[in-house]
Structure formats: C-alpha cells, structure tokens
Amino acid sequence: MPKIVNHDDYREELLRKAFQLFARKGYSKVTIRELAKELEVSTGTLYHYFENKDVLFEQMVKLLATEDVAQLNVMERRSFAHTPERVIEVLFRFIESKEFYFQSVILMVCDVYRYNEEGHKLSVLKDCLNIYREAISQHLNLGNPELEKMLLSIVIGTIFQRMLDPLEVSYVQTSDVLQKIYPFLTTGLLFEVKKAGNE
Amino acid sequence: MPKIVNHDDYREELLRKAFQLFARKGYSKVTIRELAKELEVSTGTLYHYFENKDVLFEQMVKLLATEDVAQLNVMERRSFAHTPERVIEVLFRFIESKEFYFQSVILMVCDVYRYNEEGHKLSVLKDCLNIYREAISQHLNLGNPELEKMLLSIVIGTIFQRMLDPLEVSYVQTSDVLQKIYPFLTTGLLFEVKKAGNE
Amino acid sequence: MPKIVNHDDYREELLRKAFQLFARKGYSKVTIRELAKELEVSTGTLYHYFENKDVLFEQMVKLLATEDVAQLNVMERRSFAHTPERVIEVLFRFIESKEFYFQSVILMVCDVYRYNEEGHKLSVLKDCLNIYREAISQHLNLGNPELEKMLLSIVIGTIFQRMLDPLEVSYVQTSDVLQKIYPFLTTGLLFEVKKAGNE
Amino acid sequence: MPKIVNHDDYREELLRKAFQLFARKGYSKVTIRELAKELEVSTGTLYHYFENKDVLFEQMVKLLATEDVAQLNVMERRSFAHTPERVIEVLFRFIESKEFYFQSVILMVCDVYRYNEEGHKLSVLKDCLNIYREAISQHLNLGNPELEKMLLSIVIGTIFQRMLDPLEVSYVQTSDVLQKIYPFLTTGLLFEVKKAGNE
C-alpha cells in the first residue's frame, strides 16, 4: 500500500532512502532484508521495483550524482562570495559542513568501481566526477582547467586523509594555505604552466 | 610437507601474493578459498599463518605501505634528484609507473575503512597514511607540514580522479604545475602561510 | 511456497521431528544440513525458525519435557491408578514403554550440559528437571520433597543403569521393591526423617 | 624426549592426564591440538601412541574405570564404618568429596555411549558399571542385589540431579533419608520383596 501512486516517483523515494544505509555501511555490508526494513517495505516489493541489488545500487548512485549539483548551486547562491579567496573559503566550509556525506560519496564511488565487473559501467562515475568538476569550475572561475582539477584533487585528498586521520588534517588550514597561494596561481605563473603543458 | 623457510618470511611472501587478488577484487569479494587457491596453499594453511581474513588483510596493507616507501627511496637515489623540482618529477613518475597499484591501494583503504566494524582498526590506516606522509616529508623538504599534507592530497586526488576518468587528468601535467608553483611555496609565501596559521 | 499453518505450530512440529535425530546421534553429531534433510526443509528455513543450533536444541528439550508430563497424566487417568502403589506401577510402566525415549532424554541433557559454554544456559535444564519433579510430586503424593527427589533419582538411575546393562536391571523389579517399601515411607518413618532433617 | 622410557607406562601417563581435559569439556569439545598442548607433546606424538581420537578416548575410559576400584577400596579401609548406616554415610560423603569427578564420569559415560557407533563397544561401560556395583555390594552387604542396584540408582540419580540443580538436592539429606529407611529394608520387607520378584 504505497502512499505514492506514481511508480517512478516511488522508486526514486526508495532510492533516496536507500542512500542512508549504503553510505553508512557500504554496498556489500547492506543486506536486502536490512534494506527492506529500513525502507519499510518487504523484500518482495524491493524486487518488484528493482531487478536486483546491483541495479538498485547503480540507480541510486546515478540519482544522487544528479541531485548533488542542485545542492552545490544552493551553496553558491547563499554565500555572497565574489573574490576567489572568499569562494575557496566558502567551498571548504561547505564541504566541512557535509563532511560525512562527502566521505560517503568517496566510499560509495569505490563501491561502484568494484561492484561493476571490469569497468563495465564506469560512465556513471565519470559523469559523477564531471558534475563536481563543473561545479568547481563555475564557482572558482580560475580560468585554467589544470588548476581546477588540482583543486578538486586537493578537496578529494583532504576528505580522504581526514577519513583516516581526522585530527591531523583540517579543512580550515587547507583553505587558508590555498587562499595565500591563490594570487600566484593566476598571474605569470599560470602563463608558464601553459607553456610547460605544450612542451 | 613443512617448508624450511622462516615462518615470518613465508608469511610476508603470502601477503605479497595476496595483494594481487585483493587489488583486483576488493576485500569482500575475495573468498578465503579463492585466496588459498591463488596462493597455492590450503585454507587450513592460511589460518595457520593468519588468525582470520581481517588480520591477513590488515597485515598486507601495512606491509605494502612500508615497501612502497622503500621503493620510492631507491628510485629517488637512482635518479639523482637533488633539486625539489626534480624530486617532484620523480615522485609523480614513480606513482605513474605504479598507477594500478596505487589505485588498488586507495580502493583497499576504503575496504579496510568499511570492513572493520565501527572504526575499530582505523589505527592501521592511520599508520599507513603516516608512512606515506613521512616519505613525502623527507623527500620534498618543504619544511611545512600543511603543505606536505596538501601535496599528499594532490597525489591522492589525482590518482582518484584518474581512476574515474583517466583521459582527463595526467600525472605529467599535475607534476608540471606543481614544479612551477614550487618556488613560491618555499619563499615569502611560506612565511605568509605560517603567519596565517597563527592568526 | 509459504505454509499457511501457524508459525509457532510449525516450529513445534519441526522440534518434535528434530528429536528423532538428536536422540539417535546426540547434539554435536547432528549437523544442520542433516537436520534440515530429516525435517524436509532447507537449512535457510531452519534458520528462519530458530536463531541457531543451540536455541533449536534448547527449545526442543523444553517442549519434550512438557509433553512428557502431559502424556503421563493421560496414562495415569486411563489406568485408574488411585492407590499409591498402583501409581508407582503405572509410572514405571510408562517409563518402560518409552525407555528408548527417556534414555535419549538423559543423553541429551548431558549434551545440553556440555554444549552451552560454562553453565550459561543451565536454567533450561533446571526447568526441565522441575517439570519432572512436579509430575512425580503430584502423582505420588508422598508429601515429602526429599522422598520425591529420591524417587526421581531412582527413576533416573534405573534408566541410566539399564542403558549400560539392560539385562541386569528391570523396571518391574524396581517397581515391585518400591511398592513394598512404600507403606513405610508414609507412616512413622516419615516423621523420623523430618526430625533427622532438623537435627 | 619422554622422561619415561617404557612405552606403555608413558601411554598410561598420557591417558591419565587426558582425563582432566575430557572430563571438563567432553569428548567432542576437546581438540587434538588442545589435548596435545595439555599433555605437553605434539599432535604427531599423540598419533604415535594412539591410532586416533576415538581410540585414545576409549583407552582412557577403560583405564580409569579400572583405577576407580582402587580408590573406592581406599575409602573403605580408611573409614571404620561397621554398621550399615555408617557405611551409607561414608559412601555419600565420599561421593560428595569427589562430586566433580563423578559428574564427569557420568558425562563421559554418555560420551562413550554416543561415540562408539551403534552400541558397538559397550562392554567397557558394562564393566565400568559392574565395578561400581561390586563396590557397593561389598561395602554395604545388603544381601539383596535388587536393593543394591536401587541404591546405585539413588547415587547416580542424585549426582545427576545435582548436576542440573545443585541447590535443590543434597547428599547429606539423601543419606539421612536412606539411613532412616534402612532398618525396614533388611527385615521382613526384604522377604516380601523376594517373593514378589518370583511371582
């Protein structure tokens, strides 16, 4: 007796709820029964909406990757960050405020990478990555793709390191260092870098 | 037919061989039987050398981290890398030459993070991370822990991004950008950064 | 193909069937797979109804003890046993008629005693023993708990001895001796015994 | 490097030590490795002296059954119990003082009963039982085999009940009741019983 009549809407609602559990425990530690209980449906119902566990998981990742963009946009609009330094600050504050979520994303990306045999459906991951790249690009306006990618690396790496050792790494310090370096990245240096890239 | 070899040496040999399988499939997809077959021993033997699957995996991760650093040391010595820029170059070449390996390490770190109930054995990962940090610190001599951690983030993030989209990111370009930036990191900039940290 | 029958009824049906196997082979020699085959269900089904092997066994023992007493009641009623001597006779006939069963019960009690680490679940056995004690008490009306316990001892000991050497001990003879002694137990003797207990 | 040169003596020494472990944990919970450690030998050595676990266990039971008699005789000689009542008292005191031992014997008898497929080698158990019967017979001199067997039943049943519920049953009380009843068992009553047996 689903409250929502539309089949696809209901499916998406299930996927969104499912994320909570997958994020917390990882793909292979979540059992179908556990998932069914969390979503307050029977296992049979789950199999009515999703072919199998793999498919459910994949669809969930796809849905969430899409929805992340919306969240990042919200962040931008709310903060009146107009200098690059301020943008960096806001970016890291945003990540800090949703750290657990981003850690989960990283962990789940690894799950996806593993549970789709032999790089079969990695396009989801690529799309996912591009969504984040795009967001960074639009928000920071560094004008240099290499630097943008490197900044994304710093973000990913920082989240990753904090996952393993939260006391040793902090978003604020990382953000501070970046803000100090920033001026040097957009002047003559950048020109040099581009040349180097063409050598 | 008991081997004459030293117990611990044999254990390490098993761990090194085990990596092949874990790297390919991830912790939870590798079964003990499968592992035993790969290592050409019986399951019983595996349990003779390792308390259980967790412990085996954990010891493997630790061993590999240690050996990585040793390899990097050798590589650096061989390449006569005496300027910081050269060191950066050697570092990224080293990573590139073992890219699949480092991707596997990242994936496996996530595995460990997930499969040891409630952060119980996170200290292994922390130790592991510190081994890499130490290596970076010694090799680059940046003299600033924050920058060192950020560099490690760049390395981790780059490996991670290439995992999802290998065509868009390259080690050479990342290395080049870093080499250009480097001078600014060790001079006046650094001074600023330090001040900033104390504000 | 889910059964329509009541969950608990089905559980009891499984327990009763399970006894056949446990009685024959003892707790530790019965494997779950073997048990599943005997009960004509899958191992999964077994674990659907019972948390684990221990719990299944424990519940079985309890159920049987309860049903024994009910049977004894029926038998007594049918045989119009109204004098104590007749009750003794009926009791031993009952035991004789189900000798193999009671031997199995004794063997299984020892099983429980051993296979629940460190006296952890001994309460089940105690409950079980009390069920039998209660039955003896109600049926014989000796009015003296010590004598009742002693009678239970005689029953247990007789079953036990016959298990090891069936030709040397018989229920009929034991019953006869007891019937002869009986008058002396309920008169002046009893008075003496009580005094002795208080000395 | 055994300290004892004679093969059979050493074997017996091992068997006697083994009892400690088997009594405590039961046949099937004792592993060969555990046993080897307790006996301070290697598993290989164990298999040098005993064909397999079953044989070791069986030989142990045989040996101990034999040695029990000696112990019972010691008890007799030490206590100057010349009236039947005193003999009963001494008997129960003896059992009480070695309660754990006798419980173990009962438990192990059940083990033997189970682990020799289909009553194959039960003669050991019969012998064992006869040893105890003999002892009771000689010590009490009741002059009536039926009563002797019943007394043995009481002993066995009491040990058994105390195993399951030590607070409810006591050797002293059982002993007291028996002493009070005793006079009635050796006079006219006995004559009646014998008649009854022949009816």
Added chain:
DNA sequence: CATGAATGAGGGTTCATTCAT
C-alpha cells in the same frame, strides 16, 4: 621417536533471490 606445518572435508551460518499466497 618427535615435531608441527599442511591438508581439505565439513562445520554453522548468511543472504540474494523466488514465488505461492
């Protein structure tokens, strides 16, 4: 004789999936 590393069948248990209701 003594050792203990090696074996692998088999133990209890889990869980994705199916299907009668």
Added chain:
DNA sequence: TATGAATGAACCCTCATTCAT
C-alpha cells in the same frame, strides 16, 4: 501489487589427521 517464508549455494572457519623433516 505486496508479502515474507522458503531456498540452497557459498561464506568463514575448525580440526582430525598426515608426513616431510
């Protein structure tokens, strides 16, 4: 549609036994 009992292959791990040393 929705349910959840039923399935059984496959999981991790144990342990009696062997045999090269």
